[in-house]
Amino acid sequence: MVNYLRLSVTDRCNLRCIYCVPREGLPLVDHSQILTYEEMLRLVRIGVQMGIKKVRITGGEPLLRKGIVWFIGELNSIEGLEKITLTTNGVYLPEMARPLKEAGLKGINISLDSLDPRLFKHITGMDCQERVIRGIEACQEAGIHPIKLNSVVIRGINDKEVTQLASLTFERDWHVRFIEFMPVSNGIFWSRERVVGHKEILERLSSEFGPLEELPHENLGGPARCFRLRGAKGIVGLISPVTHNFCESCNRIRITARGGLKTCLFSASEIPIIQLLRSGLSDHEIRSVLEEAIREKKRAKKEAATHSIRISSDYMSQIGG
Numbered sequence: 001m002v003n004y005l006r007l008s009v010t011d012r013c014n015l016r017c018i019y020c021v022p023r024e025g026l027p028l029v030d031h032s033q034i035l036t037y038e039e040m041l042r043l044v045r046i047g048v049q050m051g052i053k054k055v056r057i058t059g060g061e062p063l064l065r066k067g068i069v070w071f072i073g074e075l076n077s078i079e080g081l082e083k084i085t086l087t088t089n090g091v092y093l094p095e096m097a098r099p100l101k102e103a104g105l106k107g108i109n110i111s112l113d114s115l116d117p118r119l120f121k122h123i124t125g126m127d128c129q130e131r132v133i134r135g136i137e138a139c140q141e142a143g144i145h146p147i148k149l150n151s152v153v154i155r156g157i158n159d160k161e162v163t164q165l166a167s168l169t170f171e172r173d174w175h176v177r178f179i180e181f182m183p184v185s186n187g188i189f190w191s192r193e194r195v196v197g198h199k200e201i202l203e204r205l206s207s208e209f210g211p212l213e214e215l216p217h218e219n220l221g222g223p224a225r226c227f228r229l230r231g232a233k234g235i236v237g238l239i240s241p242v243t244h245n246f247c248e249s250c251n252r253i254r255i256t257a258r259g260g261l262k263t264c265l266f267s268a269s270e271i272p273i274i275q276l277l278r279s280g281l282s283d284h285e286i287r288s289v290l291e292e293a294i295r296e297k298k299r300a301k302k303e304a305a306t307h308s309i310r311i312s313s314d315y316m317s318q319i320g321g
């Protein structure tokens with residue numbers, strides 16, 4: 001059942017994470033080629049009629065797009081949409097956490113690859129870890145829940161910090177999630193050796209903290225397997241697209257910053273939904289296109305479940321990570 005839409009609102013990002021974007025940046029899409037908020041709202045309304053219950057706003061860096069708080073408020077008024085969440089690098093959260101909460105944001109994912117400010121700067125290209133930590137605290141104070149902190153674990157870069165990051169869950173009811181390093185973004189910085197598989201992360205955590213309790217899968221949750229360290233308030237999540245194929249249980253579709261519909265992160269093709277919206281098609285006709293894409297996703301899932309992961313030439317910041 002496809003019930004989850006990831007919506008990229010921009011291809012712009014203020015960070016240059018070594019594994020995501022080349023340091024010199026990427027060619028940017030002209031504003032006229034990016035979906036307007038009105039177009040996105042129309043798409044979400046059509047999606048909700050087809051069973052979409054959760055929208056995650058992403059990018060690029062979604063908080064860079066002007067009017068994002070207004071947009072979240074508009075999404076919040078769509079009947080039948082149960083959950084609006086956001087993925088951000090957190091740099092603008094010290095100022096924006098409260099307005100986002102007031103606009104109706106239900107949960108937030110904040111990227112946090114390191115607790116060491118120097119390493120954070122090395123990874124992201126910007127000296128802003130302190131702002132991100134303040135941003136996380138601002139979300140806590142504003143009452144945004146759940147707060148999920150995402151770390152892409154890269155051997156030789158930040159893998160030594162896994163236990164330190166996980167131990168944040170002793171003090172706070174945050175989710176600390178470890179994401180396997182995927183060969184997207186043209187395989188920039190990626191090699192099989194740099195991937196730290198989840199078996200290894202589980203071993204490291206249990207040797208440091210003792211046996212972990214596995215928790216039931218979240219309703220409308222993504223592909224994370226969730227665990228609790230003994231005595232912890234929060235949750236440790238493991239997302240393992242490289243070592244565990246989860247195509248069979250995938251419940252999501254994506255709209256890229258350029259207004260393309262992608263039914264799989266690793267698919268080379270996308271449907272130019274922006275052109276369909278701008279060519280005067282009715283809601284009914286757009287819905288038929290979305291339904292056919294979802295039927296095709298279901299057909300492709302069985303086959304994809306046997307494939308191993310491959311390098312994708314699409315950049316995460318353009319698809320919407």
Ligand code: SAM
Nearest residue numbers: 020059060061087088089111181182316317321
């Ligand atoms: N700017 C926002 C942020 O930093 O969270 C949203 C966009 S970013 C592309 C979304 C997520 O994709 C981040 O958590 C990032 O770490 C993750 N990501 C990017 N490249 C990745 C890769 N090669 N493997 C795994 N995750 C990746």
